[in-house]
Amino acid sequence: MQTALSIAMDALAYGMALFIICIGLSLTMGLMRVVNLAHGAFAMIGGYIASYAARDLGLGYAFGIVLAMIGTVIVAVPLERLLYRRIYDRSELSQVLMTIGITFCVIGITNYFFGPTLKTIPLPAELARSVDLGFRSIAGHRLFVIASGLVVAGGLWVLIERTGFGIHLRAAVENAPMARALGIRTEIIYAASFALAIGLAAFGGVVGAEFLPIEPYYALRYMVTFLVVVSVGGAGSITGALAACLLLGAIDVTGRYLVPDFGNFFFYLAVILVVCAFPRGLMGRAQ
Amino acid sequence: MTKGFLNRWLSAGALALAGALTLGASAMADTIKVGIIGPFSGPFALQGKNFQAGAEAWLAQNGKSVAGHDIELVYRDLPTANPQQARALAQELIVRDKVQYLGGVYFTPDAMAITPLLKQGNVPLVIFNAATSAIMTSSPLVVRTSFTTAQTTTPLGKAAVERGVKKFVSVVSDYGPGVDAEGAFKKAIEAAGGEVKESIRIPLNTTEFSPIMQRIRDAGAEGVFAFLPSGPPTLGFVKAFSDTGLKKAGVKLFATGDLTQESDLPALGEAASGMITSFHYAVSHESEINKRFVAAAEKAIGAPDLLSFPAVGAYDGMFVISKMIAATAGKQDAEKAVEAVKGLGWESPRGPVKIDPETRHITQTIYLREVTKDAQGRWINKEIASVPDQKDPGLAK
Numbered sequence: 001m002q003t004a005l006s007i008a009m010d011a012l013a014y015g016m017a018l019f020i021i022c023i024g025l026s027l028t029m030g031l032m033r034v035v036n037l038a039h040g041a042f043a044m045i046g047g048y049i050a051s052y053a054a055r056d057l058g059l060g061y062a063f064g065i066v067l068a069m070i071g072t073v074i075v076a077v078p079l080e081r082l083l084y085r086r087i088y089d090r091s092e093l094s095q096v097l098m099t100i101g102i103t104f105c106v107i108g109i110t111n112y113f114f115g116p117t118l119k120t121i122p123l124p125a126e127l128a129r130s131v132d133l134g135f136r137s138i139a140g141h142r143l144f145v146i147a148s149g150l151v152v153a154g155g156l157w158v159l160i161e162r163t164g165f166g167i168h169l170r171a172a173v174e175n176a177p178m179a180r181a182l183g184i185r186t187e188i189i190y191a192a193s194f195a196l197a198i199g200l201a202a203f204g205g206v207v208g209a210e211f212l213p214i215e216p217y218y219a220l221r222y223m224v225t226f227l228v229v230v231s232v233g234g235a236g237s238i239t240g241a242l243a244a245c246l247l248l249g250a251i252d253v254t255g256r257y258l259v260p261d262f263g264n265f266f267f268y269l270a271v272i273l274v275v276c277a278f279p280r281g282l283m284g285r286a287q
Numbered sequence: 288m289t290k291g292f293l294n295r296w297l298s299a300g301a302l303a304l305a306g307a308l309t310l311g312a313s314a315m316a317d318t319i320k321v322g323i324i325g326p327f328s329g330p331f332a333l334q335g336k337n338f339q340a341g342a343e344a345w346l347a348q349n350g351k352s353v354a355g356h357d358i359e360l361v362y363r364d365l366p367t368a369n370p371q372q373a374r375a376l377a378q379e380l381i382v383r384d385k386v387q388y389l390g391g392v393y394f395t396p397d398a399m400a401i402t403p404l405l406k407q408g409n410v411p412l413v414i415f416n417a418a419t420s421a422i423m424t425s426s427p428l429v430v431r432t433s434f435t436t437a438q439t440t441t442p443l444g445k446a447a448v449e450r451g452v453k454k455f456v457s458v459v460s461d462y463g464p465g466v467d468a469e470g471a472f473k474k475a476i477e478a479a480g481g482e483v484k485e486s487i488r489i490p491l492n493t494t495e496f497s498p499i500m501q502r503i504r505d506a507g508a509e510g511v512f513a514f515l516p517s518g519p520p521t522l523g524f525v526k527a528f529s530d531t532g533l534k535k536a537g538v539k540l541f542a543t544g545d546l547t548q549e550s551d552l553p554a555l556g557e558a559a560s561g562m563i564t565s566f567h568y569a570v571s572h573e574s575e576i577n578k579r580f581v582a583a584a585e586k587a588i589g590a591p592d593l594l595s596f597p598a599v600g601a602y603d604g605m606f607v608i609s610k611m612i613a614a615t616a617g618k619q620d621a622e623k624a625v626e627a628v629k630g631l632g633w634e635s636p637r638g639p640v641k642i643d644p645e646t647r648h649i650t651q652t653i654y655l656r657e658v659t660k661d662a663q664g665r666w667i668n669k670e671i672a673s674v675p676d677q678k679d680p681g682l683a684k
Contacts, residue, residue: 003501003505007497007501010497010501014495115590116330116333117550117553117593118551118554130532137532137535139530211494211495212494212519213554217330252495253497256489256495256498256499257499260487260502261461261489263461263490263493
């Protein structure tokens with residue numbers, strides 16, 4: 001029982017870290033219909049900025065997160081204007097080719113400037129401490145990740161379902177020419193949601209760094225995992241992405257505990273089963 | 288008619304080419320080329336940089352010529368383990384660049400792909416890293432100046448039992464060197480009177496280790512033996528070990544030095560503190576010759592915290608190659624060159640070493656080290672005990 005609870009906590013923390021990183025990708029794929037393979041690269045840029053701010057400049061973790069999100073968005077917005085805007089209505093193949101190209105550029109540039117070694121983001125004392133939950137001790141940082149995941153999920157749901165911006169966004173996605181005819185500035189909506197997705201990626205890259213350490217090949221190493229989460233959850237669905245992350249996180253962590261030799265077998269088995277049963281993902285919408 | 292014409296042209300061309308080659312060869316008679324194959328870009332670029340730093344440190348200290356023959360290093364980049372490309376690069380170095388010696392090689396499969404070329408190419412290979420025992424048996428023209436996993440793992444068994452830790456769980460990455468380490472540790476710990484209660488193999492790409500830690504806890508182990516490739520897995524493992532409270536519960540973590548290579552220590556930091564590892568070289572090794580080596584290699588690599596063990600393999604490799612050049616008086620004779628360094632002993636930055644005449648692998652001292660801070664507050668592998676004259680147990684018959 002104690003073991004089961006303990007594994008459940010680990011699965012929850014891992015799933016939430018995945019969720020924070022992937023939800024931005026789910027939004028760009030589901031709402032803006034862009035297959036952004038460079039999403040992990042932006043998460044990685046966030047991680048590097050936070051590591052530089054917190055470790056080399058000594059600015060503290062919270063400040064590092066804020067700087068990472070702002071800095072990554074500053075990098076991403078010109079890319080959106082110059083590159084991404086051209087591929088919004090192009091085929092998936094052009095999107096994949098361009099974004100994977102961006103990924104390789106980011107890998108090369110970070111490798112050149114920051115070197116191939118791992119970068120850590122020092123945690124503040126409150127998060128680095130172990131917290132005693134009664135049945136086990138867990139790193140405070142993991143509780144922080146779980147809480148952050150819940151806040152991100154709730155915040156996004158409110159933003160998309162309950163605010164004026166959300167209504168405009170959904171309108172622009174459903175029928176862009178009609179939305180423009182009604183006076184909605186779709187380029188601004190797209191740019192803003194792209195920035196939001198990238199900001200979330202950066203946030204995820206920083207808080208998830210304890211699970212997925214920051215190094216130049218981050219962008220490529222976890223690309224498949226991120227895409228799998230989005231396709232299992234259903235692109236564009238917040239609850240879907242949340243369900244997918246928790247489900248896959250649980251299966252992955254439990255599989256590793258019970259039969260470590262099997263590696264990712266159970267993870268991908270679950271992916272195959274879900275995709276067979278729900279071709280559009282758990283909560284994917286028909287197009 | 289046309290055929291004869293073509294033939295004449297071809298033979299004239301061939302003659303001209305042969306003339307050019309002879310001219311070229313005589314003009315460069317005094318330069319001996321050494322081809323170095325390593326990962327100079329990609330995810331393992333750091334290891335390649337260390338090859339380069341080690342080789343250049345040697346040249347900086349000993350000059351660019353040996354017994355009147357200039358040495359020219361030719362680097363070839365092989366970013367990840369890729370036997371076919373390794374073979375192609377080696378062939379190109381031998382045939383086109385006309386190197387007399389091959390050096391470097393980070394991964395075992397690459398070394399295995401190169402060794403069949405050596406005899407025909409009349410070129411010895413000095414391995415700076417690739418650490419599987421079996422490479423040495425694949426060609427008599429291979430000499431190795433690094434270490435093997437079995438060599439660095441074996442002394443750990445006795446050391447653990449001496450520290451009162453007997454019940455172990457071993458955790459290794461599921462690939463060749465990991466399996467080697469698992470076997471070597473089990474043998475060593477059982478010989479010393481301990482036991483391995485559970486052997487866990489995990490996939491190479493694992494970065495989330497909490498479930499593994501839970502298994503270790505459930506198995507009631509007193510100690511953990513770990514072998515993972517350096518990089519994200521190492522960091523995740525060491526962090527999880529301290530985060531999940533195993534470290535606080537008094538479980539001891541033992542590993543080979545691959546896990547705590549100096550370039551990873553700043554990232555591992557506090558989490559790795561107190562970890563006991565066994566290895567052939569620590570950058571912090573106390574000796575005059577090592578101080579001079581570190582100063583030269585740090586200058587070559589640019590940033591001091593990038594320096595780690597492949598550099599010393601390359602440095603000693605260059606020493607061996609220089610002895611080969613001296614023994615053959617600059618002529619290309621692979622067998623004579625290898626014969627000349629069999630039994631060669633010298634004082635390396637890592638301590639006293641010797642090329643074992645039977646296996647052509649390096650015999651050296653294996654050190655037990657503890658991760659701790661030095662006087663300047665840098666994390667180092669502090670040597671706490673040494674086991675001298677260790678041959679490779681994987682090759683011992």
